[in-house]
Amino acid sequence: MTENRSLEELVEQFLEQCRSGNAPEVSAFAAAHPGHASELLNLLPLVLEMEGLNAEITRRLPHQTSEVPELPDSDYRLIRRLGSGGTGVVFEALQLSLNRKVAVKLLSPLLLKDTARRVQFENEARVIAMLHHPNIVKVFGAGCSAERCYYAMEFIGGRGLDRCEFSDPREIARIGLQAARALAYAHRCGILHRDIKPANLLLDEAREVHVSDFGLAFVLRGGGEIVEKEEARSGTLRYMSPERLAHGVNTFATDQYSLGATLYELVAKSPLLPERNPGELAKRICREPVPPLRCSAPDLAAIINKCISFRPEDRYAGMDDLAADLQHFLNHEPVCAAAPSPARRFRLWIKRKPAVAALGFAAAFCAAAFVAALAAGYLRTTAALNQAERNAAVADATLSQVFARLAEQLPSQKNTQLLSTLLPYYRMIAGERNLPESRISEANAVIGECALRTGNYALAEEAFRNMVELSPDAFPINQLATTLKKQGKSAEATELSRQVVARFADSKQPEERFEAVRALLALSEAPESKERSRAFGILETLLADHPDNPEYRFQYAQLLAGNPRLFRKERIPGVEPNAVVLLLRLADACPEQPEYGLALVELMLRRLRYARGFQEQNRQELAEAVQLSERLLGRWPNDPQIVSAVVSLHTRYIGFLRRDGKEPQAWRETDRLLGILEILFYNPEISDAVKENLIGLQLQRLEPLRRSGKSGESASLREKIKRELDYYHGPMLPEFRKKLEKPDRAIGIFPPP
Template sequence: MAPLPESSDNESHSFLGRLSTQEQLELTEILDNYLQQLEDGLRPSRTQILDGHPALADVLELYLDKLDQLYRVSEVAPSRTDLRGKILGDFQLECEIGRGGMGIVFAAQNVRLNRKVAVKLLPMAALLDDKHVERFKNEARAAAVLEHPNIVPVYAIGEEGGIHFFAMRLIDGSSLDRRVAEHQAAGTKPPTVAALRQFAAIADALHNAHEYGIVHRDIKPSNLLLDRNGKLWVADFGLARCQADRAITRTGEMIGTMRYMSPEQASGRTELVDHTTDIYSLGATLYEFLTLRPAIEGQEGPSLLTRIMSQPPVRLRKLRSDCPLDLQTVVEKAMAINKGDRYSTAAEFANDLRNVAEGNPITARPVSVAVRLARWTVAHSVGFATATILLLIAAIGLVTSNLLILHERDRANSFVTDSRAAVEELSMVADDLAAIPGAEQIRRTVLQTTLKYYERYTEQSLENSSLRADTANAYTKIGAILEELGKPAEAVTQYQSAEAIYAALHEREPDSVRYQILRNRNLNHLGLALATTGQTFVAIETLREAVERQESLGSEETTSLALAVNNYGLALQKGHRREAAKQEYQKAIGLLTQARRDAPEDQEIARGLAAAFQNFGALIGKDKPEEAVSYLKQALEIQLWLAHQVDNRLRVSRDLISTYLNLGNIHLENSHFKLAIDNFRDAALLGQKLVDISPEVASYRRDLAISLSNLGMSQYQDGDAKSAYDALEESETHYRELLKEHPANVGLRSSLGIALNNQAIVLQHLGKSQDAESAYVEAAEVLEAAQLAEPSTAHVNALERVYVNHARLLYAAGKEQQAAAIVERQIALKDANTHE
């Protein structure tokens, strides 16, 4: 379908602004059909068109006039022979030697200097489009300022008789796309070494352009010219952009030739396009020249753009086994999906191409299987229940957890035996059991036995501060286990019991640093548990107190301070105080970064820094996705290191799942559905392993349910409704089982409601309207109950989405009265929330 023609005045834009999205699509289709008939030599009836679309008549008049004008100009435009002999400035045109979307190229004679040149003209029809005129001038200006032996030089720029033109060097040869076609016809392959030297020269030329702030943006075989001496030239800067001036390209406009676009061009995000785009396109062009097939194959259209954004090309040596392994490495680096993984400059690319040609070592490193998988996932709550990691961690983290889980399960029995040895060792054994898969209930029993021991002796000796501190510490540990088992409200009670003891101890021994450290640790646990149970304001105040108390201990406790600051940021984020949360996360990152420099092997510091990176990345994901991914990747790097260091791999595995989910969110937000699918699928795989090992741990099952729900919605957005339904159904099952065990948990109830909404959307798409309606009804009931138990904006927003989706389904089914009743409920909910 053709895009809407642009108008040079403001009248058509004002009309368009008043049209709905559906009306704009209808207008586009009408104009597309009209233009097609004109091009086929037909005379469509304007009267019939206008009478048939009275609501669009005004804007149609404007655009039909424009198309008629364009058609009339093309009818009277000079033929190829008409322009022979025509003089434009110092140049006499001879014969046409090339034609493309941006201009017509003639061989010409410079009558003043008596030399052959090439003259490029802007087609007269293109004069109707100011954008084409500007791009034509842009090409001339860009090429004119560049001086490089492999860039086709521009000699003169002018306009005469309404014809825009510029003169450039005439290259005696042909474009690379013709050379590719010749090799295909002959069944031959281009010589590798010669090609590498030629492409190295082009990379140098592009680096020269980049140094001037000019990005070509349309590197492809037809824009590279090979002369009779074997020298390769880069031409056609029509789509070039100066980094300091982005006015020619509007946001969302797709620039470049589709098959050779970089992933960021394919996504339509022009603000991400920089010099690395040219590196990618040159790599794709080299790949095609060597293999005689496109780097990314497929018919031009949305599916090709999706493949460019998510899939690397078939490995070079599978198609050209005679190519050096280093060349494959170089091409893969140039064509990395993540622009940050490409060569940082075209000059570096050029150097490695020469290194391969000369048999010297390259700077690029071969890409391992794990890293190749990781790059598939890097390129990012979007109306569904979404919560976000690199495949690098999936590939390695999953293997690590498999080996570790088997190893540590074998150790479980010995720990249980040790725990029975003597009551004095129970507390120590409970700590050891934290690393054992499936030992949660045993650990809880051990700690409760320990607690009874402390309480009994404390009653006998109220003056023994050490015993009282041990009792408080046991309360803290039991609270932590209760949280793992999905009982945060019960955990709060345990933490509060511990706080009461610590407060009394502080009154008695205010200078005891040990008691202050233990108290601050408990306050951190208490604050996070309060936030989990929805007591956000109290959580913020509790964690603020933890930070202040930690600061009073001085520089010796920097790590603990940073962890407290990070937790305080979490509470602020839950309380929708985003800017304040950002400041706390950044403060934590600063403190922990310095602490890790001082103690690089300290695992507690490393895990804390990873958590701060992850929290900050998740917070800024919607506003600054690229920066967010950068922080999440730093978290992953640390977590991967920890996966090989720590004894408690279960805890690290949960951290990894969380990072998977955060990255998947960012990809889903930015419509990188296949990348999101990879993230969520790996989160689900790792989550399933944890559930298989420790089915009693509610947090593991909830992580799995979230991962499956996110996976399902990503698959739905990617067009795979059947797989989406399977994942969502499994997610729903986990939520229902959790709610049976924890019926008072409002968070679980809310998550089930959102999962049901997501499931209804997919059911509706699959044509199962009755099932979808039932799912919407239950989703509303579940979320209404959650809102009643714990009012929140999140519940209101989720409930509104359910109402709107349900009403649309009912309207589509002809049940207007029922739909109207749902809309009334949605309006009432919105009004009530606004008044609050």
């Protein structure tokens, strides 16, 4: 490959030789590189002065002034030199109009007449001025004339990463995260930096990173590429990606490679590649991948190694993905760059959730004992094999007990995550003991149900997919369809429901025909659809044989609630044809099944839309449904769907009482709802939905107190809301604070969810 060293690379090579004590003569060095000889003769003396090299080197060079220059007719007074680069020198300066410290980058006088260099310098100022990000240096102003060219930027009281040392890999990851987010923002704005290296990442005194020096930046719209001509390629050789160096291809992936190379050197405390000769280094970069980084933090090493992949398509899809993986590493979560083993996932989870991890120590201990006993089995002794089997049995029993106990508890995010973490151990033990796959399927069912109850639909989807892979029966397919529908994946959910109907509607097994009923109801879009009619026909045969089956009764109630007219003439012997009565009885008889009570609440919400024609029986049923909803919320406070539905029902019921002229009863019901929510509010596992509804209702109560002039009660309630806001960190916090802090304006009614 032909050497294609740019002027910047030659200057860097010259300075490296000077720093190593082997300073060449300027004239001899320039003669050795005839393509840039005249430029080197003009530029090297100035560069040596900017670098402050020793007098023994500089005394052989033409005299250069070391005084701080002036910027007449400008708003800036230069104070002292901070550093220099290939095209200019940076000074600390004072902005006179605002009396603030800034940094001013001044184009080298020798480059003022170089049109290409001047355009590049002006382009750098314009590019940085386009970007507004906390981790990108800000430009305040610029000025160019025949005598000088400069721009003023934010003063960073720190130094480049090339002058910093780090011992903690997490600190390096934090720095990389800030730089990745800054570059992700720049890429979204269409800006490709093209010269990311340690010296261009400035670390301030608060340990915050600032990306600087956009002198080589390109505008790259639409995520495409720009191909440089060989003679125009510029940048710092050591941090250039293979595709850019070999073929001049510039994409956003080239910035990612440069950042990865920078992080590699910070972790390894040594250059990315050992070659020092520019020609050899260029050939080495283009020839084969960089040796993988190895360090005490294997996940961080995997992230960096992915960034510096030889092929661009093997790197992250974008800087946002890189930033997300660095955040996973800092959060002690598995990273996409590495596929952690179950044990690795478990260790990361313990770091994230040390309190919850205590619940799993017994199971982990037994699993470790089993592994140790399994290793002993290689001794081929009967005693060792028997011991291994006993330990495996203990581990199996312990993990089974953990799953059973947590399944009996109220679902919570922590319990759900714990079950998910323990599942790989359970699968390993089951495999070693040749246990049936149904045991693993049952464990996935527990995880899926808990995740579904707590709104963790992604985890629920994973668990039910595992069940379908083990045994593609009707129930797990239906559960997977339900989970997909909650995530908005309607097309896939519909296809799964159709599969259940096609395979199981005519089954001889009642359980499978019942799942077909569930699938038909999921497919029905209208009250009088053919799917509902077919579901009713199947249910009729099921209830004829099993009239007391609660699940069959529940689905019949759902059909009645959807369209009572459809079954006005058709009756199922022994089954109450009133959906409200059916659901009330089912919810009272089976409190461990929240879907019964939730279906009743949703039915009442629909009926309350047309509540003006309510008869006495309807009013009694409504009051019973409200009472049942309170019990439902008390038992399932972490289910976001239940919280939303129950609060909506109470809110509409209170409105119904007010329209009915029962203001005192409406206030009592409001107090009851507030009391329930206040009991739940300070539970650390409680969802934001509960807190938002409580605070919203409190704000509703505050407004009439303000209007009536009851300053004492109003002040007391304001203080209470302030205390509650200290425990709420959700997305509505700014809106809540704004309403609370404006006592002279109406707050308005908090809309029901």
